[in-house]
């Protein structure tokens with residue numbers, strides 16, 4: 090924590106930094122969480138592409154092009170001598186300026202990125218997780234990976250307080266996604282998930298799941314399902330860069346099918362490990 094000493098309060102011109110930062114004061118920024126396996130990024134291009142889509146959506150002009158940010162991210166791994174499993178948190182805000190809702194003139198965005206360890210959670214991947222359902226109270230533009238995550242935070246905290254891993258969100262009775270992952274229902278050999286509209290984040294792993302389903306000749310239907318249909322599911326699973334493809338075995342304390350991860354979920358997990366070049370034996 091940064092403590093403002095008495096003197097800093099008295100000298101007004103010191104007040105701007107570091108507190109008057111648009112990400113901190115308005116959530117006026119975007120972010121990406123990029124997975125690393127054995128020191129190598131997974132789905133890096135997809136994350137960089139989305140970063141630019143998010144920036145364009147909130148009118149932040151990024152001070153780099155895709156090649157430049159990709160090079161910087163690769164340099165970040167080298168400088169950290171990253172050889173294990175981890176993740177990079179990358180954040181861009183509209184910058185530091187005296188607090189005012191309108192965009193500050195002539196201010197460059199602030200860019201933050203750091204590497205963190207992120208060992209695979211093999212127990213959860215193997216046995217699945219429990220979830221709750223929660224109303225989706227987020228804004229309309231959930232396809233933007235913005236820093237406005239308070240509704241996501243509150244939903245995930247509610248899950249935690251119910252000894253659950255995630256909260257499955259629903260809007261007007263239709264399941265959208267989870268607080269920090271996409272969600273899928275399997276019925277009669279077909280995968281259903283909310284269409285990539287403004288109402289959900291277009292997950293990078295979600296795109297990979299669609300690709301794997303195609304390769305496995307498993308129908309992948311971008312069609313919303315109702316909360317009530319969850320109890321009739323053969324399988325349920327979620328996906329994100331940190332959760333990979335995680336089976337959901339309980340929702341609101343009710344077992345999904347026999348309460349064990351399903352066959353199609355397992356097939357997708359294997360496809361993910363192959364695609365991400367994950368070798369568990371070393």
Ligand SMILES: Cc1ncc(COP(=O)(O)O)c(CN[C@@H]2CONC2=O)c1O
Nearest residue numbers: 122269270271290292293294329330331
């Ligand atoms: C709301 C939401 N939906 C879906 C996803 C899945 O997107 P990816 O497949 O691109 O990861 C995320 C990722 N949330 C990141 C991943 O881990 N922590 C986060 O905040 C998310 O926050």
